[in-house]
Amino acid sequence: MKIREISHGDTLAREQGDVMASIRVHLLIASCGLLMLAAAAAAGSEVERRVPARPDGLVTVSNVAGSVTVVGWNRDEVEVIGYLGHRVEELEIDSSGRVTDIEVELRGRSHGSDSSARLEIRVPQGSDLDIEVVSAEVEVSDVHGDVTIETVSGSIDLEGTSKAADLESVSGSINVEGNFDRLDAESVSGRIRVRGEAREVELSTVSGELELRVDGIRRGDLSTTSGSIELVGKLDARAEIEADSHSGRVELQLPPSTSARFRVSTHSGRISNELGPPAERTSRYGPGRKLEFELGGGDGRITIDTFSGSVSLRRR
Template sequence: MKKTALVFLMALAVAGVTRADRTVNETRPLAADGRVEVSNISGEVKVIGWSGDGVAITGLLEDGVEELTISSGGNHLSIEVELERRTRNGGSAYLTIKVPKAASLDIETVSANISVDGVLGELDLESVSGQVEISGEARTVEASSVSGDVIATSTAGSSELESVSGNIIVRHASGRLDASVVSGNIEIEGGALDSFDGETVSGSIFCAAGPTDRGRFTIETMSGTIEMVVAPGINAEFSIETYSGSIKNDIGPSPKRTDDYGPGRELRFTAGSGGARISIESFSGSVKLRTN
């Protein structure tokens, strides 16, 4: 009797493990320039651009995930993780999705992290608290998180990155970049940008990327600090204004007061032959220009 009970319990345990560790291994056809939509609550969505045909989906569904719904039509594929109602906050899904390189993506998660590598179409990526990470030369990128970081590497098209309290980190980018946070920080390292619009309310901005020959940078903060690392030999017109912050310039003239009797500093100068335009403005945050 005891032996029978033990076997029964073992069978239940195995069933439980199986239930908790369901794996996904699916393929679906998709046009080379098709669009893939993914919706997941918790876990991870990892998308890789590949040269293969169609879409390959692998991964793991934890207990609490009701099902993975995959539906397609024409140029479009939809992948949706549905949780059991009783465990609305409990189940995580970890998905790795290979899509044609020229595909476009529309991904929405709650706490799941999103990473996209080597997909060249239009990327629309949104998470509430997860991290969003993009690598590769997508045509356009719109990526946002509320409290997670947004990290972009080697983007080349037009990128609009947003977070509220998370950080935006951009490495070796080119093309156009818009970055906006409230209390998070913005950090731009390497690369040459045609345009960069960066704004924070209380977060700091660190910019160690240069403008292209006719590049336009507009960098604004309310109370955060702005630090820009300027490459030797840069050709740019600088315009820097602050209401009550300080300006420190290691590469040219000193700032002037805008009012003899009140706060306000401004600094305008041309480095080299000009060409690019860099405008920096703060309310109370300090601004610093320095060389490497």
């Protein structure tokens, strides 16, 4: 009896244990299922499409969050692979004439990662590009047409050779590397960094830094309020460079073979010069300083103005 009882009790216990175990397994399976469903929902969907495109057409891209990666290729078609958050209503791709529009449409006004879309796009190398995003990061490479990119907080990385690039961001950084006929870049607080060769550059930022390691500049217009400006490179023979900053430091590193007339003035900053004579005071009592001199044949023209930012001309 005892044994039986024990046995019965044991059996009961075992049965109860089996039931509990079974419930746990079912719960586990159900939980896994729910998790997988949730993950699937969060992962959203994947889209892959190709449309024919002209070799020198225009491709426009509009996205909010996530990323946009564009690579030029040697086919006359546009390929889009999109990984879409579940609050993305649709990835619309329209091709008409020379224009291919790629647009991420959201359900209402969405926030968060579920409204992001990661787009990987291939376009004919000769395409013009026009990209608008909010917080998405943008990377473009090997596209030879005109490139226009606007972001709010997303960073911009552009690499390759373009006729013209026009880049704009509020707080995202802008990195450019390659060979450009014309480069315009503007930010509020994001750093702008340029490497390579460029004929005409116009860069401005409020508090971000401008950093150029660029050869061949024919015309340069560099402007900040508090951000620093640093230009290192060999200028075009008749380069015209204007750099101004309110309180940011301005530094030019140029080879001694540079041929240009320099005009530097600052209201209260310092000027140091390794390329020519020292600066002089603009008045006996005020803090202002100016520097005017010619290097080589004086073919180019370099003008620097600051309020309180220091100016440094260094030998490269």
